[in-house]
Amino acid sequence: MPSEPVTRLDLRLAPAALFAWFVTAAGIVWSIGPAIAVICSGAGAGWLVCRGRPFFAPPVLRAAGRGLLGIALAGVGFGVAIGVRDHAVDHHPIGQFFGTTAWVTVLPEESPRPVAGGRLMFRAHLARVADAEVTGRVVVFGQGADFGELAPGQPGRFRARISRPTRRDLTVAALGAVGRPEFGRATDVQRAAHTVRTRFAAAAREALPPGQAAILPGLVLGDTATVTATTIAAFRTAGLTHETVPSNAWTG
Numbered sequence: 001m002p003s004e005p006v007t008r009l010d011l012r013l014a015p016a017a018l019f020a021w022f023v024t025a026a027g028i029v030w031s032i033g034p035a036i037a038v039i040c041s042g043a044g045a046g047w048l049v050c051r052g053r054p055f056f057a058p059p060v061l062r063a064a065g066r067g068l069l070g071i072a073l074a075g076v077g078f079g080v081a082i083g084v085r086d087h088a089v090d091h092h093p094i095g096q097f098f099g100t101t102a103w104v105t106v107l108p109e110e111s112p113r114p115v116a117g118g119r120l121m122f123r124a125h126l127a128r129v130a131d132a133e134v135t136g137r138v139v140v141f142g143q144g145a146d147f148g149e150l151a152p153g154q155p156g157r158f159r160a161r162i163s164r165p166t167r168r169d170l171t172v173a174a175l176g177a178v179g180r181p182e183f184g185r186a187t188d189v190q191r192a193a194h195t196v197r198t199r200f201a202a203a204a205r206e207a208l209p210p211g212q213a214a215i216l217p218g219l220v221l222g223d224t225a226t227v228t229a230t231t232i233a234a235f236r237t238a239g240l241t242h243e244t245v246p247s248n249a250w251t252g
Contacts, residue, residue: 015067016074023075027082028168031090037079044072085170092136092172094129097162102130104175105157106140111197112147113227120147126172127155129162137170142177150183153190157182197221 027033047069051062105128112120119141126136140147142158150156158181163174186194200221204213214226 033083040075136172151194154186155184
């Protein structure tokens with residue numbers, strides 16, 4: 001009988017992909033993206049110089065060299081990209097407002113989630129600071145009574161204490177809301193998506209125990225607004241935070 005074909009797992013791109021993740025993380029945490037790009041450029045140039053030499057003739061070395069070239073190219077591309085982003089954050093014009101209070105306008109990219117003391121937090125795209133149009137990702141903290149009904153993509157305007165970001169995650173500032181906010185109108189697509197999310201969460205609460213009802217919208221839609229901090233910590237410990245992607249990934 002003819003033997004069945006053997007299925008082999010193709011992992012040739014895995015080293016380059018893993019190195020791209022490493023470069024991105026290292027560039028954000030230690031601001032070494034440009035340095036990695038320079039090192040990888042040298043490694044790639046070295047491969048181009050050595051590939052025609054006699055000692056590089058064996059097939060195994062040629063295959064390894066091509067793999068290293070792929071890793072080097074990924075390192076250069078991602079190193080430059082994260083270096084540009086990191087430089088933009090460090091030299092963002094909002095820095096002149098640190099320690100002050102000003103009117104800001106933001107577009108939330110996720111549903112607000114509870115934190116300690118009856119407050120909420122959410123990540124958003126900055127649209128305006130004072131009288132100037134300014135872009136960038138920010139983290140917003142506000143009272144639950146004021147921001148509880150805010151939906152992703154719905155413009156919000158409020159006075160905020162503007163502070164330096166506490167984490168190196170490519171956000172340009174942390175905003176602490178002062179007073180009551182003014183909300184605008186989200187686009188039709190975003191409002192429709194919010195309606196679907198709300199109804200899905202309501203159906204989950206009717207059919208499942210509280211803990212499971214909070215997790216299911218996160219697994220299906222990335223809506224983690226009702227997931228407790230304890231559950232999020234457990235997912236992080238288990239290495240499963242990718243299962244609850246940011247809610248804006250579904251809403252666009």
